[in-house]
């Protein structure tokens with residue numbers, strides 16, 4: 112049984128694959144955190160300093176001075192009664208007090224995993240895949256019920272957590288903070304890893320020691336953001352790709368988030384993660400409930416690599432959904448870098464014809480097909496076809512593409528409106544705004560107030576009309592600016608700090624409705640590249656455009672960083688033209704292919720202008736992708752050499768049965784008279800014999816992993832190599 116409560120010891124034992132998580136019910140009232148880490152046997156003692164016993168220690172119970180919340184590791188701590196650290200939650204009451212005292216009432220353990228109303232979350236396909244523990248805590252003075260929800264997966268080292276608040280009383284409560292989880296680590300010798308970035312430079316890896324004090328990784332932009340991903344990991348000092356304890360926290364949420372790491376005077380480390388409390392307050396009327404997003408906590412004793420592989424498998428199989436979850440995605444050509452806004456039907460069909468001849472399967476028409484959109488200054492919100500560019504409409508274009516044997520895909524930016532649009536002229540009150548104040552523009556556009564049902568309905572109506580009329584089998588859902596002046600004309604003053612979260616709930620409602628009604632469509636998320644690359648979006652859309660930076664060398668870091676949490680099957684990756692449009696770099700077509708192969712593979716360039724040599728290389732890449740996609744999409748990733756640390760990036764994928772592997776190696780800058788280099792592989796079966804395609808020698812897995820393979824010497828910058836390995840069976 113993955114979850115058990117022992118009434119003799121008052122302890123909850125939660126087990127997920129090789130992980131244990133232990134909670135002690137202290138004095139029959141409070142939830143003390145005892146342990147999270149490698150699986151251990153059930154035990155009876157609890158050797159943790161939770162007693163006061165400190166000079167100037169604050170004790171919350173005048174009749175029992177043996178404990179203090181200041182030193183007690185807790186599951187869901189409050190602020191204001193002897194704990195001075197960042198709390199997990201805060202509730203303001205009608206008298207202005209923010210003091211609460213949550214006490215254990217009851218708990219339930221059951222098979223399976225509950226859905227979270229209106230929110231994305233990991234799931235189970237059958238109830239024996241996981242068990243769930245719900246612990247009800249009450250504050251009787253204000254009739255508040257708080258339920259801590261834990262799910263332990265049997266086959267993954269993953270525990271998910273979320274929290275439900277319920278106002279059972281008569282007064283209005285204000286939730287000032289409602290984090291999804293808190294973990295109090297009883298020691299502090301950790302390093303903090305997080306993924307930071309910017310537009311075109313998303314998810315760079317940064318690793319820092321924990322300081323005494325507080326480190327916060329957050330977004331206040333209304334989207335999970337290019338700048339910080341809703342993820343952090345704590346690593347035991349010196350942990351590597353292969354070794355050491357790693358604790359990952361990944362929030363299934365697409366809006367403002369915060370991951371707060373606090374190391375205190377006693378070297379205790381507290382992690383809280385959830386909706387960013389900055390600019391957040393939720394009014395909970397009597398009888399109402401509030402559900403927090405889910406955090407997926409992964410423990411690995413095999414370093415960062417082990418943690419990533421757990422996230423990859425779980426997110427691929429139990430977060431992503433839909434017809435394309437387990438399918439090879441069609442190889443696409445996207446019109447953006449090929450034509451930008453400058454196209455007509457003839458030009459698109461010429462591109463499509465070339466694409467078909469090279470073996471491409473899906474034609475994606477990006478921005479510029481609607482309203483009067485000749486540049487980015489107009490027409491968002493006017494979701495009807497521009498007949499000047501497409502006289503036969505989308506259905507006409509779609510039919511011709513289908514006749515050529517290509518699928519048809521289309522770009523939308525449903526959450527936005529241009530000031531120069533019919534929609535804005537008709538409904539100026541439909542965007543997020545503060546009455547009487549100048550509205551900030553970003554890429555010449557405003558954000559629609561999708562906290563409102565009428566706005567959501569109208570946008571969806573326009574989109575559905577198009578999807579019903581034209582043979583569309585793919586949608587790219589873009590979002591190209593953060594939220595500013597976050598205020599809704601449709602909400603009362605006291606609910607204005609709900610806007611950011613209501614926006615995300617509105618977004619999820621739209622995505623749920625559209626993906627349910629059009630289950631055959633492959634959806635790809637996007638936000639000015641990878642500004643909303645998060646698990647929340649992956650619940651609705653199995654792939655996301657990783658970055659607007661398509662340069663192969665830039666992509667090494669972007670994809671390497673993204674792979675810390677997200678599997679290759681979720682990363683949109685395209686081969687584009689040189690000189691590259693973002694950095695002006697010239698890289699070989701082979702290297703551009705090798706980098707894009709480790710994702711949802713496609714092209715984004717004017718194929719009609721390529722040399723015969725490039726076209727032949729593209730044909731080879733497409734054939735190769737069809738042969739090896741299953742190793743990349745379904746296999747385990749092993750990161751071998753980090754482009755953040757060296758002049759090289761190397762990584763490989765190995766199928767679960769360890770019979771097939773593919774290895775990638777990119778040398779960034781050429782070196783004079785280079786040293787002799789070997790690449791030690793990983794993840795193979797040491798006892799299996801492998802053959803490398805193109806080389807008849809047979810080698811054992813242990814040889815390949817301990818001695819390695821020789822890297823051929825190359826001339827020039829940006830060269831790459833790839834090896835396909837197969838086990839010799841029988």
Ligand code: DGJ
Pocket residue numbers: 447477478522589591637638639640641656658659
């Ligand atoms: C930003 C996206 O990331 C690009 O790929 C492209 O779709 C443009 N928007 C179109 O405006």
